[in-house]
Amino acid sequence: MPDQASREWWEELFQVYEFAHYRQYADELTRREVDFLIDALGLRGVETVLDVACGGGRHSLALAARGWTVVGLDAAASVIAHAQAAATDQGLNVEFVTGDMRQLPYHERFDVVLLMNSSLGFFDDETNQAVLNGIARALVPGGKVLIQCLNPYQIERYLRDFRSGWYPVGSGFVLREARFDPRRATLVINYRYVDAGRGIDVTHPGDQIRLYGFPELTAMLRAAGLRPLSVFGDTTLPPVPFEEASIWQVVIAIRDRPVRKEAEDADRADR
Known part of the structure; x- marks a missing residue:
């Protein structure tokens, strides 16, 4: 099989058929993770969410079922087709898009962006930074990104x-x-x-995932114009702290709102 066709085939195997094979476990895992997302991000039910590298759409579908407006994006067209079919079967209004996380086409559209399951790191450092830059552009001022990735110190x-x-x-x-x-x-x-x-x-053609320690990751977020707010050791409730033995690091960062001109003028007057 050509390389792209091979990768699409493997993505279907892992993102669709593997989850179907372990359906009970996958459904329970998704429920726990979505409960955590709602709690950790302080979601109120009115936010618009972008699920980057959404795979078969399990987080997108679960959030949509609870009332959120969700767009799921993934590079594998065949996987996106399965996700869209699942949304139709469940009567859910989810927009699933075939797209490249390196070239997100959005500008200040989303309140929340998700990047789950160690989906940051598939490219070189410069390109991984560009992914975060694109996520920052996709967020409205005051919007938040949640990134779940492996902790290299506990690999x-x-x-x-x-x-x-x-x-x-x-x-x-x-x-x-x-x-x-x-x-x-x-x-x-x-x-x-x-x-x-x-x-x-x-x-399989092989996966190579660059893992970033917490100081590296927070520096990359800041370089993208995102301010780190909190970090957890897993996607579970009650929340667990990020500490020495944590296998996962789950980082939340915010795109700060621009300072209003009146506030800037007042600040200058006080000097």
């Missing part, structure tokens, strides 16, 4: 359960092999899918 703990092994998906099995390259602070993951009954044996 060994994360890989204890994730490093390698076979697991079932659909009628076949996936072999996952993961390692961390400390020289590049990059998580490298390779997959193979085997379905003997259907004569399938394919290899």
Whole structure:
């Protein structure tokens, strides 16, 4: 398969069929995560939300079901088609868009942007910064972004359960092999899918995810014009602090409102 077609196939496998295979677990995980999002972001039900790298749309669909206006964006057209079909089946009004997170077409449209499940880091440092810059542009003044990503200082703990092994998906099995390259602070993951009954044996093109420590991540947010507000150690309730043993870091940042001209004039007069 060509590289793009191969990646689309794998995205369907992971974002659609894997979640369907583990439906009960996936539904409970999504419920817990959305409960956390609502609490941590202080959502009131009136916000417009952009779910970047939305995959099969599980967060987008769950938020829409609770009344939020949601746009879900992902680069894989086939996955977006599945998400749109799910929205139609559930009678939900969600706008699903095929798009590149590196070139978000929005300007001051959203109250909240989500970047979940370690979806920051698929590119080089300059491009990852450009992703955050685009998110900042998409936010209205006073809007917030929530980024969930792995804590590189605890990657060994994360890989204890994730490093390698076979697991079932659909009628076949996936072999996952993961390692961390400390020289590049990059998580490298390779997959193979085997379905003997259907004569399938394919290899994933490979993922490389640059992991950022908290000081790096907050510096990148500030460079994008986003002010970090809080950080948590997981997407669970009650909220857990980000500390030494945290595998995840969940950062919330705000695009500050511009200072009003009258306030600026008053400030000058006081000097």
